[in-house]
Amino acid sequence: MTRITKAILLSCLLLLCGDCAGNRPLPDIKPVREENPRHPLQLKIPVQQFKIPHPERLVMGNGLPVYLLEDHSAPVISIILKFKTGSKYDPAGKYGLANLTAAVLESGGTVGMDSHELFSLFDNKKVEFSITAGPDFTVMRAAFLSNYAADIMPVFFDIIRNPALTAEITANEKKIAIEELARIRDYPGNTAYVNFLKDIYKEHPYGREAAGTSECIESISREDITAFHYKYYRPNNALMGIAGDFSKEDIIGRIAKECETWKGNVINPPTIPEMAKEEGRLRILLSDRELQQSYMVIGQIGVPKRDNGYFPLLCLNTILGGCFSSRLVEQIRSEKGYAYGIGSEFSFFEDSGVFYAELQTETENTSAVLKLVLENLNKICVGMVKEEELEFAKDYLSNNFIFQFQTPARTISNFMDLELYEMDADFYDKYLDNIQRLSREGLLTAAKKYFTPDRLTISIVGRRDEIFSRISGVGEITELKDK
Amino acid sequence: MKIKRYSILIACFIVCFGIGAGQSVSAGGGEFKITEDSLPNGLKVIVAENHSVPVLAAYLCFRTGSVNETPGTTGVSHLLEHLMFKGTDVIGTKNYEEEKPVLDRLDHLWVQLDDERGRPELLRDNAKIGRLQKEIEILNEKENQLIIREELTRIYERNGGANLNGMTSKDGTYYLCSLPANRLELWALIQSEQLLHPVFREFYQERSVVLNEQNLSEDDPYSAMGDILYSTAFEAHPYRTPIGGWKSDIERIGKKAVEEHFSKFYAPNNAFIVIVGDVTFENAMAMVKKYFGRIPKGPEPPAVTTVEPRQKGEKRVEADFDVEPYLLIGYHKPEYANEDQTALEIISELLTGGDTSMLAGKLVQEKTMCADISSDSGALKFPDLFVISASVIPDYTAQDVEGAIYEEIEKLKNEPVSATELKKVKERLTAGFKMSFRTNEGIADMLSEFEFNSTWRFVNQYEQKLSEVTPGLIQQVARKYFTKENRTVVFTSSE
Numbered sequence: 001m002t003r004i005t006k007a008i009l010l011s012c013l014l015l016l017c018g019d020c021a022g023n024r025p026l027p028d029i030k031p032v033r034e035e036n037p038r039h040p041l042q043l044k045i046p047v048q049q050f051k052i053p054h055p056e057r058l059v060m061g062n063g064l065p066v067y068l069l070e071d072h073s074a075p076v077i078s079i080i081l082k083f084k085t086g087s088k089y090d091p092a093g094k095y096g097l098a099n100l101t102a103a104v105l106e107s108g109g110t111v112g113m114d115s116h117e118l119f120s121l122f123d124n125k126k127v128e129f130s131i132t133a134g135p136d137f138t139v140m141r142a143a144f145l146s147n148y149a150a151d152i153m154p155v156f157f158d159i160i161r162n163p164a165l166t167a168e169i170t171a172n173e174k175k176i177a178i179e180e181l182a183r184i185r186d187y188p189g190n191t192a193y194v195n196f197l198k199d200i201y202k203e204h205p206y207g208r209e210a211a212g213t214s215e216c217i218e219s220i221s222r223e224d225i226t227a228f229h230y231k232y233y234r235p236n237n238a239l240m241g242i243a244g245d246f247s248k249e250d251i252i253g254r255i256a257k258e259c260e261t262w263k264g265n266v267i268n269p270p271t272i273p274e275m276a277k278e279e280g281r282l283r284i285l286l287s288d289r290e291l292q293q294s295y296m297v298i299g300q301i302g303v304p305k306r307d308n309g310y311f312p313l314l315c316l317n318t319i320l321g322g323c324f325s326s327r328l329v330e331q332i333r334s335e336k337g338y339a340y341g342i343g344s345e346f347s348f349f350e351d352s353g354v355f356y357a358e359l360q361t362e363t364e365n366t367s368a369v370l371k372l373v374l375e376n377l378n379k380i381c382v383g384m385v386k387e388e389e390l391e392f393a394k395d396y397l398s399n400n401f402i403f404q405f406q407t408p409a410r411t412i413s414n415f416m417d418l419e420l421y422e423m424d425a426d427f428y429d430k431y432l433d434n435i436q437r438l439s440r441e442g443l444l445t446a447a448k449k450y451f452t453p454d455r456l457t458i459s460i461v462g463r464r465d466e467i468f469s470r471i472s473g474v475g476e477i478t479e480l481k482d483k
Numbered sequence: 484m485k486i487k488r489y490s491i492l493i494a495c496f497i498v499c500f501g502i503g504a505g506q507s508v509s510a511g512g513g514e515f516k517i518t519e520d521s522l523p524n525g526l527k528v529i530v531a532e533n534h535s536v537p538v539l540a541a542y543l544c545f546r547t548g549s550v551n552e553t554p555g556t557t558g559v560s561h562l563l564e565h566l567m568f569k570g571t572d573v574i575g576t577k578n579y580e581e582e583k584p585v586l587d588r589l590d591h592l593w594v595q596l597d598d599e600r601g602r603p604e605l606l607r608d609n610a611k612i613g614r615l616q617k618e619i620e621i622l623n624e625k626e627n628q629l630i631i632r633e634e635l636t637r638i639y640e641r642n643g644g645a646n647l648n649g650m651t652s653k654d655g656t657y658y659l660c661s662l663p664a665n666r667l668e669l670w671a672l673i674q675s676e677q678l679l680h681p682v683f684r685e686f687y688q689e690r691s692v693v694l695n696e697q698n699l700s701e702d703d704p705y706s707a708m709g710d711i712l713y714s715t716a717f718e719a720h721p722y723r724t725p726i727g728g729w730k731s732d733i734e735r736i737g738k739k740a741v742e743e744h745f746s747k748f749y750a751p752n753n754a755f756i757v758i759v760g761d762v763t764f765e766n767a768m769a770m771v772k773k774y775f776g777r778i779p780k781g782p783e784p785p786a787v788t789t790v791e792p793r794q795k796g797e798k799r800v801e802a803d804f805d806v807e808p809y810l811l812i813g814y815h816k817p818e819y820a821n822e823d824q825t826a827l828e829i830i831s832e833l834l835t836g837g838d839t840s841m842l843a844g845k846l847v848q849e850k851t852m853c854a855d856i857s858s859d860s861g862a863l864k865f866p867d868l869f870v871i872s873a874s875v876i877p878d879y880t881a882q883d884v885e886g887a888i889y890e891e892i893e894k895l896k897n898e899p900v901s902a903t904e905l906k907k908v909k910e911r912l913t914a915g916f917k918m919s920f921r922t923n924e925g926i927a928d929m930l931s932e933f934e935f936n937s938t939w940r941f942v943n944q945y946e947q948k949l950s951e952v953t954p955g956l957i958q959q960v961a962r963k964y965f966t967k968e969n970r971t972v973v974f975t976s977s978e
Contacts (some may be wrong), residue, residue, distance in 0.1 A: 011882055034773060034778070036672070037672060038571075038573050038676060038680075039573045039574060039672075039676075040574070040638045040642075040669050040672055040673060043668060043669055043672065045642070045665055045666060045668075045669065046665045047665070048537055048664060048665035049537070050536075050537055050663075062816075066545055066660075071535065072533075073536075074920045075917055075920070076918060076920070076921055107838070107848070115838075115848070116839060116844070116848075119837065119839040119844075119848070120839045121838065122837065122838070123836065123837030123839050123911060124837075124907045124910060125910075125911075125914055126911050126914035126915045126918060126919070139617075143918065143921075144912050144914075144918075145917055145918065146599050152913075164640060166529075171850045172848070175851050175876060176847075176851065176876070179807065179874070179876050179877070180853040180854055182807050183806075183807050183854065183874060186704060186705075186806040186807060187703065188702060231734035258538060275868070282733065290805075291698065291702045292698035292699075292701050292702050293695065293702055295702075303655045308530060322661070323640050324633065324636045324637075324640060325633055325636055325637035325640050325641070329633075330633055332630050333687065333692055334685060334688065334689075335627070335632065335634050335685075336633055336688065336693070336696075337687070337688035337689065337690070337691030337692050339683075339692070339695055340695040340696035340697070340699060341695075341696075359696075359697055360695065360702075361695065362695065362698065382930075392637065392640075392641050396640050396641050396643070397639040398643075399641065399642055399643025399663060400640075400643045400644075400645055401537070401643075402537065402538055402643065402783070403538065403643070403645045403661065406536055406538060406922065406923075407921055407922055411646055411923075434662045436815065441850030456846050459601075465880075
């Protein structure tokens, strides 16, 4: 019999404060015909209540944790299964194995149901289904109308537990994987980002593309895929989440039945190489391509999401380039008109993170834009942000918070990530307090600790001959072969 | 702030079941109510109540896009869409009375600068250009002291505004924003003030941003090939113009042209609002009346009268891009509100709607000739294209794939689809439609698309239309449109 352990069931009430819409003194507004306010600062926003929906967490007898969130607002069920495996476990010479395994599982059918039969079922019921391997985790998702649960749930498990993994499907998926890899590089922004990651992480797996290389993909055999699947796609190496229009009793019954015969395994993942030490200098990578614009990624290694610096960095990024009302966007886009797409962001791996600014600008403006980005990165490390910038960032992050729970699927995925990334279970309950506690002094300390503007990697794809001389004074340039 | 392209449209939403104004609709587990009303100034308001999370999505939509543009000022709809975020006479300024003469002088100087730069190189007066640039620079500094840069966007963002964006398509211009539900009045105030008292400050910087955006499209070979397909297939109708306009036009568009476009097309009687989320129809309407009711009705905007003449033969373009091989095939087809549209949507689903569809099953799964293949039955207001696009695996040429596509299309013409297969496709489309109920934005996208193409109430008639499509009609429609002389093909070589 399956033993089900009930872990946590939390429910927290949070108030989205009613507020004035802005923070500057009211403008001098001329009397108007009607009584309506003419500036948002004149509005008083009513108070609104919002309760964070907390999923229930159960652990099945085979060790599979399951997050459940019942929500009947739309007639849809979303299932998410996250496996603790990804491209970082690709063996040497087989880069792309995690990605290809996911692709073969996604398309290959099962022992009892060939791929055509499986696709017909999914197509006819309009099931959204995907398996995607990232650097750390592999995520399997399905979304379908709730009245199809009885048809789809067993198949979802069947794909993971009894995949066909045929030689024919493997050969087809290898061809497609090589082609998709080539197409990723048709987009210059992707090339700039790939070159950037490779430079900052060097030989560490985070510096590799999850898709692998075409040579490696060629060398992957059906046996490699079978072994990878056998080792990692196990209930004790996964988290499951189900959200949407179901009855708890019914859905637990279905999962429990599957888990009775789905067994765990001892999983000893390989040791990952140490993270590269940061080079003590600023580096420019230049890739030559005949384009209208220069595509640039400028950044450095950051921190994992569980780091204490998360909230100050989130706030600093908001001020720097994380939203439209930020320094980089206002200076480079609004004031100068240099770029359409400009912004900065943190993205996170399990054991690290990256911080980068990304933009595209006309070739002739490459140097001016680069200078502005570098100036801003330096500035945030030497002086405190303005009081109004901090207040804006706090309001932005607090009022926007509710959208992290806009759909049951998103909510459940967020809570699963807390466990995967080893973050505190009350992360969301304390989120708003953590934002409100931020200070200008604290942000400056964090900026000095985490940002290294003198040791950045600058990756550019564009017209080499016109760019080279314009940026040669900024740092040492390494020219890369394009594509 | 972006260009909406129609390459991957809403084919899966185009199925419906009984939704009527003011009725409660049960969608399996979910339930929401859609209600419509209009203000005396002609502004139509569609409200869908979804009380699952206290947030809302609000779309303000104008029935104008690149289809309403004329040579010389192509791109004006998209540029205006950007400029609408620049504020009003009280939002974005410290003192508009002081700011206005600076803006007027800047416009005067820029007209001269654009004229001078537009002259042939040998006749160009570079000294004059230098003088003008210098004075513009001084005035920009002055303007910087008077404005509150991006105040309008900042107010939205500090109030939790998400998905804040403007979008321009061939037929329409959208202003989108999602907010916590207690911010509905904030949205109504800002949007109505933008229409009543817009100020297009930082005009020339934004024109440059728009040019940068256009360059991005040119650097994206797949997007650029889509533009080539339309400008080749259409000779007379304005759908031939890229949504963002021709670069040389954008470089020279002045503020006057943008203001004219605004006056002609941004009237409440040429617009509609879609609000979806944790609101009641009564409260939403009260707010819309309070703010948008102030805007006077405008003159009827000029109609698009040009009709594309019948294509007289196949058109082919071999595009020279350094990318993986790619293929686009476009067949002329009628406007969305046409009796053949439902059959075309079913054909699109039969061809590429899922891994077992005729084309994806054969060319991606079985023969691995393509990495990906998709089709779009066209959802525009005027006669448009049915487009098939394929990412070709380099072991094959675009022509190999093209031939294989035509083989499947011939089957559609010659062999009736089985009743079982047709039933499955109809069920699939219905399921896809219901799946879009998951987010406020999904519902708002669906309602606004319907409203642009015909009317949002089309959802009421569509299920009936779907049931009327027979295997015979599919054959008939396939024979009518999928002919050699009616198609345009754009491809890259495998070299």
